[in-house]
Structures are given as C-alpha cells and as structure tokens.
Amino acid sequence: MSSFRLIKTCPRSQARAGELTTRHGAVATPVFLPVGSQGAVKTLTPEEVKALGMNMVLANTYHLYLRPGISVIKKAGGLHKFMGWEGAILTDSGGYQVFSLAPLRRVSDEGVNFRSHIDGSQHHLSPELVIRHQEALGADIIMALDECPAHDDSPDKVKRAAERTHKWAERCRKAQKRRDQALYAIVQGGVIPELRRQSAEYLASLDFPGYAIGGLSIGEPKEVTLSMVEETVAFLPEDKPRYLMGVGSPEDIVEAVARGCDIFDSALPTRVARNGALFTWQGRRNISNAVYSRMEQPVVADCDCYTCRNFSAAYLHHLFNCGELLAYRLATIHNLSFIGQLMTKIKSAILDGTFPSFKDKFLAGYRSTDERVRLSQKRKWLEKRNLGS
Amino acid sequence: MSSFRLIKTCPRSQARAGELTTRHGAVATPVFLPVGSQGAVKTLTPEEVKALGMNMVLANTYHLYLRPGISVIKKAGGLHKFMGWEGAILTDSGGYQVFSLAPLRRVSDEGVNFRSHIDGSQHHLSPELVIRHQEALGADIIMALDECPAHDDSPDKVKRAAERTHKWAERCRKAQKRRDQALYAIVQGGVIPELRRQSAEYLASLDFPGYAIGGLSIGEPKEVTLSMVEETVAFLPEDKPRYLMGVGSPEDIVEAVARGCDIFDSALPTRVARNGALFTWQGRRNISNAVYSRMEQPVVADCDCYTCRNFSAAYLHHLFNCGELLAYRLATIHNLSFIGQLMTKIKSAILDGTFPSFKDKFLAGYRSTDERVRLSQKRKWLEKRNLGS
Numbered sequence: 001m002s003s004f005r006l007i008k009t010c011p012r013s014q015a016r017a018g019e020l021t022t023r024h025g026a027v028a029t030p031v032f033l034p035v036g037s038q039g040a041v042k043t044l045t046p047e048e049v050k051a052l053g054m055n056m057v058l059a060n061t062y063h064l065y066l067r068p069g070i071s072v073i074k075k076a077g078g079l080h081k082f083m084g085w086e087g088a089i090l091t092d093s094g095g096y097q098v099f100s101l102a103p104l105r106r107v108s109d110e111g112v113n114f115r116s117h118i119d120g121s122q123h124h125l126s127p128e129l130v131i132r133h134q135e136a137l138g139a140d141i142i143m144a145l146d147e148c149p150a151h152d153d154s155p156d157k158v159k160r161a162a163e164r165t166h167k168w169a170e171r172c173r174k175a176q177k178r179r180d181q182a183l184y185a186i187v188q189g190g191v192i193p194e195l196r197r198q199s200a201e202y203l204a205s206l207d208f209p210g211y212a213i214g215g216l217s218i219g220e221p222k223e224v225t226l227s228m229v230e231e232t233v234a235f236l237p238e239d240k241p242r243y244l245m246g247v248g249s250p251e252d253i254v255e256a257v258a259r260g261c262d263i264f265d266s267a268l269p270t271r272v273a274r275n276g277a278l279f280t281w282q283g284r285r286n287i288s289n290a291v292y293s294r295m296e297q298p299v300v301a302d303c304d305c306y307t308c309r310n311f312s313a314a315y316l317h318h319l320f321n322c323g324e325l326l327a328y329r330l331a332t333i334h335n336l337s338f339i340g341q342l343m344t345k346i347k348s349a350i351l352d353g354t355f356p357s358f359k360d361k362f363l364a365g366y367r368s369t370d371e372r373v374r375l376s377q378k379r380k381w382l383e384k385r386n387l388g389s
Numbered sequence: 390m391s392s393f394r395l396i397k398t399c400p401r402s403q404a405r406a407g408e409l410t411t412r413h414g415a416v417a418t419p420v421f422l423p424v425g426s427q428g429a430v431k432t433l434t435p436e437e438v439k440a441l442g443m444n445m446v447l448a449n450t451y452h453l454y455l456r457p458g459i460s461v462i463k464k465a466g467g468l469h470k471f472m473g474w475e476g477a478i479l480t481d482s483g484g485y486q487v488f489s490l491a492p493l494r495r496v497s498d499e500g501v502n503f504r505s506h507i508d509g510s511q512h513h514l515s516p517e518l519v520i521r522h523q524e525a526l527g528a529d530i531i532m533a534l535d536e537c538p539a540h541d542d543s544p545d546k547v548k549r550a551a552e553r554t555h556k557w558a559e560r561c562r563k564a565q566k567r568r569d570q571a572l573y574a575i576v577q578g579g580v581i582p583e584l585r586r587q588s589a590e591y592l593a594s595l596d597f598p599g600y601a602i603g604g605l606s607i608g609e610p611k612e613v614t615l616s617m618v619e620e621t622v623a624f625l626p627e628d629k630p631r632y633l634m635g636v637g638s639p640e641d642i643v644e645a646v647a648r649g650c651d652i653f654d655s656a657l658p659t660r661v662a663r664n665g666a667l668f669t670w671q672g673r674r675n676i677s678n679a680v681y682s683r684m685e686q687p688v689v690a691d692c693d694c695y696t697c698r699n700f701s702a703a704y705l706h707h708l709f710n711c712g713e714l715l716a717y718r719l720a721t722i723h724n725l726s727f728i729g730q731l732m733t734k735i736k737s738a739i740l741d742g743t744f745p746s747f748k749d750k751f752l753a754g755y756r757s758t759d760e761r762v763r764l765s766q767k768r769k770w771l772e773k774r775n776l777g778s
Binding site for chain 2: 038039040042043044045046063067068072075076082083084293294296306310311312314315317318319321322324325326328329330
C-alpha cells in the first residue's frame with residue numbers, strides 16, 4: 001500500500017517536502033509525473049525516463065481502456081510489465097478524459113455513457129468499473145471517478161458535479177478489492193471558493209490516503225487556478241499527499257508548491273517540446289527561431305541533460321526545420337530534464353529552508369513568453385463571467 | 390586516407406570479406422550503412438546507432454546543402470561534430486538526389502541546375518562544387534558527381550549519361566584538395582550490359598580508391614539489378630571496395646554479396662520500420678496485423694535487439710495502433726539490428742568458407758511477402774521494354 005510521510009514544511013510558505021512509499025520504490029515529493037497516457041511517455045523509452053531521474057509516471061485508464069483494452073494489459077501481467085516500466089505508476093480514472101475528449105457524453109448518478117474519440121463506439125464507465133479497470137492495470141496510485149464541470153459552468157451545475165463526485169468517491173472505495181493500491185479522491189468545486197471548501201472538507205472526512213485537486217487549469221486564468229488551490233488546500237489534511245492534476249508549466253509548479261501541493265502531472269512539458277518550445281531558466285524559447293540556426297552552444301549552456309551535453313542549438317534547429325523525428329526526442333529529453341532539475345532545486349530549497357527566496361528568484365528570471373496573450377485571455381474570461389453573473 | 394584490405398574471397402561465389410580503414414576507425418566489410426540523409430539516422434541518436442554495431446553511416450550532400458547549408462556544418466567543425474557521430478561517414482554527392490527528388494533539373498556538361506524539392510529555389514551543382522561541399526562536410530568517403538538516367542531511358546541517353554559521369558569523375562578528382570578523404574567513382578550504364586562494362590573498365594583505368602555501382606534498384610526488376618551487378622563487378626579491380634548504392638533489403642544484400650559487393654546503403658530498413666514492417670528470419674511481418682494484438686512474445690523470439698529484449702509484440706502493435714512516436718524508434722532499432730545480425734552472419738560465413746550454404750539457407754527461409762506484386766511489376770516492365778524496342 002502506498003503511504004506518505006511528511007518530512008519538512010517551509011516555515012514561510014505552504015511548501016512541503018515528503019516521501020511516497022509505493023510497491024515500486026520511494027518517490028520524493030514535490031514530484032512531477034511525466035504523462036504516458038497510452039502506456040508510453042511520448043518519444044521516450046522507459047530507460048530514458050528513468051535516466052531523467054523520474055520514478056513515477058502517469059497513465060490514463062480512459063486511453064488504455066479504448067486501446068489496447070484493459071484485458072490485453074491484464075493478460076500481459078499488468079501495466080508495469082506491458083510498458084516495461086519498473087518505477088511507480090499513477091493511473092487517472094478517466095473522468096477528466098471523458099469530459100475533455102469524448103463526444104456525446106451523458107452523465108447520470110450511475111455513471112457516464114460516452115462515445116470513443118477514436119472511432120465513435122459507445123462506452124460506459126461507472127465508479128465500480130473504473131476501479132475494476134485500474135485494479136487490472138495495477139498502478140500504485142489509482143484515482144476515483146470524478147465529474148469535471150467546465151470552468152464556465154453555472155454554480156448550480158458545478159455544485160451538482162461536486163456532489164456526484166463525492167458519491168462516486170465513496171462508491172469507488174467500496175468497490176476497491178486490492179489493498180496494495182492507494183485510492184485518491186478528487187476535489188471538485190470549479191472556481192467557487194465555497195464549493196471548493198465543501199468538497200475538500202467532505203472528502204477529507206472520508207479519510208482517503210491522498211487527495212487530488214481536479215477541475216483546474218482548464219481554461220480559467222492562472223490567478224484563479226492558484227486562488228482555488230489555496231481555497232482547497234486549506235481544508236485538506238496535513239498528513240496526506242495533495243496532487244494538483246494537469247499542472248503544469250515550470251512557473252505554475254513553483255507557485256503550486258508554495259501553496260502546499262506535492263504531486264503534479266502535465267503533458268505540457270512534452271507537448272511543447274514537440275513544438276520546439278524548450279525550457280530555459282529565462283523562460284521558454286522556440287528552437288525554430290532563426291537566432292538558433294548557427295548557435296554552436298547548446299540551448300541551455302550549463303544544462304547537464306543528454307541533449308545539451310551532446311548537441312548544439314544549431315543541430316536541434318536543423319532537426320526541427322527538417323521534421324526529423326529525433327528532434328522531438330531530444331526536445332522532450334531536455335524539457336523533462338529541466339523539470340527534473342527544477343523539482344530537485346525545489347526540494348533542496350524546502351529542506352534548506354530557502355524556498356521563498358528560491359521561488360522569488362526563479363519567478364523573477366523565468367519570463368513567460370506569452371504574457372500578452374495570457375493577459376488578454378484573462379480579460380476576456382473576466383468579462384464573460386461578469387456578463388453571465 | 391581510407392584504404393581497403395581484402396581478407397578473404399569465397400571460393401564458390403564472389404563474396405568477399407575485407408576491411409576499410411578510415412580516419413574514424415576500421416570498418417569490416419561486407420557492411421551496411423544506415424541512412425542519415427539530413428545528418429540523423431531517422432528516430433535514433435548516434436549512441437543508439439553505435440550500440441547497434443554500426444560504425445559507418447551515409448549522409449547526403451544534396452540534403453545538407455539545402456538544409457542547414459554547407460556553411461553551417463563547416464562552421465560547426467564538420468559533419469561528424471555537427472551530428473555527434475564519432476564513427477565513419479560516407480557522403481553521397483547529390484547526383485542521384487537531383488535525379489530523384491529535384492524538379493525542373495537541367496543537366497549540361499558543366500553541371501546540373503535544379504530547383505529545391507523543399508522550396509523551389511534555384512541551385513547549381515558541378516563536379517567541382519560537390520567536391521568542395523564534401524570537403525567542407527568532411528566525410529571519410531566521398532562520391533563523385535554522377536548523372537543517373539531513368540531505368541527506362543533510351544540506350545543513347547544512358548550512354549551519354551555514362552560518358553558525362555566519366556568526365557565528371559575525372560573533374561572531381563582534379564578538384565579534390567583534401568587527401569584524407571577517399572573519393573569513389575560511380576559506374577553508370579543503366580541496364581545495358583555493354584555500357585556497364587565500358588563504364589566499369591573506363592573508371593577502373595583511372596584507379597580510384599573505390600567504386601560505386603549507381604543507377605540500379607530504381608524501378609527495374611530484381612533479376613535485372615543482380616545481372617547488372619554481375620556485368621559491372623566483372624570489370625572492377627579485385628583490390629578495391631565495391632559499393633552497391635541504394636540496396637537494400639535483406640535478400641538483395643545477400644544476393645549482392647554473393648556477386649562481390651562490399652558496401653551497401655538503403656533507407657529501406659528504416660523506412661519500412663516506420664510503416665510497421667519488421668524483419669524476421671522468415672521475411673517481413675507487419676506489426677499492425679491483428680495477430681500481434683495479444684502476442685506476449687517479442688516479434689522475433691530469439692532476437693537480442695533492445696526492442697525484442699524489452700517489449701512484447703502486443704506492446705509494439707499497440708504503439709503503432711496509437712501512432713506513438715516510440716513505435717517508430719523501436720521498429721527502427723529492430724530492423725537495423727536485424728540487418729546488423731545479418732551482416733555478422735554473412736561475414737562469419739565468408740570467413741568460414743560456408744557462405745554459399747548460408748546464402749541458400751537464408752533465402753529459402755526468407756520469403757518475400759510481396760512476391761506476387763514483384764512478379765506483376767516485372768511482367769509490366771518487360772512488356773514495356775519489348776514494346777519500346
């Protein structure tokens with residue numbers, strides 16, 4: 001059974017350092033999980049993921065249920081064996097994927113009917129079924145089924161989704177047969193502080209081994225995301241891990257750590273890598289930019305990742321320019337290594353008691369390249385909400 | 390300077406074992422060069438190519454001239470450094486690529502004008518320029534500029550292309566300044582035995598350090614390719630390496646080794662890998678076939694490649710089914726490893742004096758999956774030639 005041990009809490013922020021114990025090794029927190037929705041971290045072998053210092057990955061029940069099918073993986077001896085990964089795995093339940101990917105979904109108290117985003121075939125998931133599937137996959141940490149409302153749904157709808165999520169969490173726990181997997185509940189409540197509080201308090205009273213914060217980072221401005229994280233964390237137990245789902249970017253991770261989150265996952269680092277956007281300590285840089293065409297230095301001069309140790313920015317620029325598949329790998333390695341280096345710095349700073357100054361220094365240096373776009377999106381979002389309310 | 394040492398010739402075929410000496414290490418022959426046209430073997434890092442036992446790769450002057458441009462690579466300290474490859478490199482001159490890729494080419498005795506297949510921009514290559522470019526790239530073996538006629542061009546046109554190729558070979562040698570690169574001449578002559586003989590004899594009289602057989606495997610039936618190899622090899626010197634350009638498949642390599650060829654390159658093993666066609670000792674198999682969807686064994690049971698040692702056929706099937714980029718890597722590794730294992734077996738058999746029986750056994754077991762397609766193509770080709778003559 002996975003368990004969590006809190007090692008240190010920052011005296012001047014909510015940041016914490018801890019350790020998860022799993023059947024597949026210990027995992028120091030705060031931790032970032034690379035996303036392997038379909039049983040592979042895009043472009044990388046398990047050896048490479050491990051060499052990046054990552055020891056837990058995320059996979060998606062929704063994707064694996066549709067392809068190759070749960071029975072194929074069960075027959076292969078479980079997901080660890082199927083994908084050749086010896087580290088820890090967390091599987092998401094499919095609630096968010098049904099919400100974000102599947103067309104024509106119909107949610108009822110019983111569960112959710114939806115069509116596959118791949119071939120339009122009809123499917124059904126319920127709290128009992130997602131537990132059965134996740135027990136067959138055999139991840140170390142599994143998630144309860146949740147209903148994720150859209151960020152601009154009415155307060156009523158958000159409230160009903162949270163209440164359903166609570167009932168589903170209880171049914172998931174009841175359905176659980178395996179005792180060697182940690183089942184985390186997911187807090188919902190949209191962007192309404194009172195609903196976040198209620199959801200966190202209710203689920204906390206049920207004493208799950210871990211809590212996820214769901215339904216955020218799905219279109220609302222960053223300030224709102226972070227404020228909702230605060231509203232949720234305040235009502236979660238100190239001694240349980242807190243998993244902020246779908247976050248994120250280097251700057252968002254640092255902000256969320258400061259607010260007491262321990263676990264993160266996001267496809268962002270690997271997805272933007274495949275678009276040529278590489279993390280540097282000064283922010284994201286696009287390798288396709290002509291300034292890199294003759295740069296003989298690596299993208300990040302003092303980076304010790306495989307990519308930067310072996311290849312110039314000019315070579316990477318060339319590979320992207322030609323659409324060579326190696327480009328996507330090398331960029332993925334760099335971005336995941338960057339996140340790994342960031343998590344190491346965060347952990348050290350928490351243990352040293354220097355996290356607040358580390359955070360300030362990092363955020364001052366790390367300039368988001370799309371600040372203007374972000375502010376414009378935020379303005380539109382606020383306008384829309386004010387009109388609607 | 391690259392040199393060649395013949396170690397053993399098979400007493401009952403033309404097969405030979407030898408060794409090339411290059412500035413970047415010794416290369417045992419017969420040898421297959423993986424193709425890295427744009428300065429990368431598709432999907433793989435240099436470390437992976439090396440781990441596959443490959444110690445020479447091919448790159449294309451045409452591709453690198455267009456992207457990133459010769460000056461970028463020269464500034465980076467040459468192609469070895471640019472692409473992070475410590476083994477040997479052979480660069481093709483661009484003659485074949487201008488013929489096969491570039492639209493609107495105009496060939497004159499001086500050289501060739503063409504448009505880029507990427508952006509339509511106008512370019513010029515001459516014997517002197519391809520040498521200058523290849524000297525800047527710094528490969529261990531470089532190729533003379535040749536004119537490659539289509540396989541169904543008229544005998545007159547084929548003859549003129551061969552004569553021009555001879556003159557260009559002489560101009561290439563004259564233009565050569567670096568003495569640490571071996572310049573190979575390219576035999577042309579289409580599918581006309583007399584022209585092949587003339588081309589081989591003429592170029593042999595000029596005493597190049599190596600000879601390539603060009604203009605084959607470009608649409609003519611396999612029997613014709615092999616027959617032309619015989620017609621050419623018969624007039625090439627024993628003590629010089631023979632490079633059959635653009636071949637090929639496992640069965641074609643074995644046949645060409647039996648006819649005295651030493652060096653091979655082809656994008657086929659890596660290209661078909663990305664389409665899910667994997668080499669087995671019984672022939673090519675397509676991993677997308679439903680029979681693999683639940684196969685827990687690797688694709689080739691006793692294969693010691695990274696892919697087969699670590700992953701089931703079912704996992705590979707799943708990755709291809711989902712379009713995961715890792716699929717293309719794992720399939721590429723398997724196919725190149727297969728070719729590497731094949732070359733090792735070929736070398737051992739030649740040294741043991743058992744090559745003819747190895748060849749018969751291999752070809753009896755290795756059934757081409759597209760035999761019917763091949764025979765139909767051959768019939769059409771022969772009909773067309775008979776009508777035309």
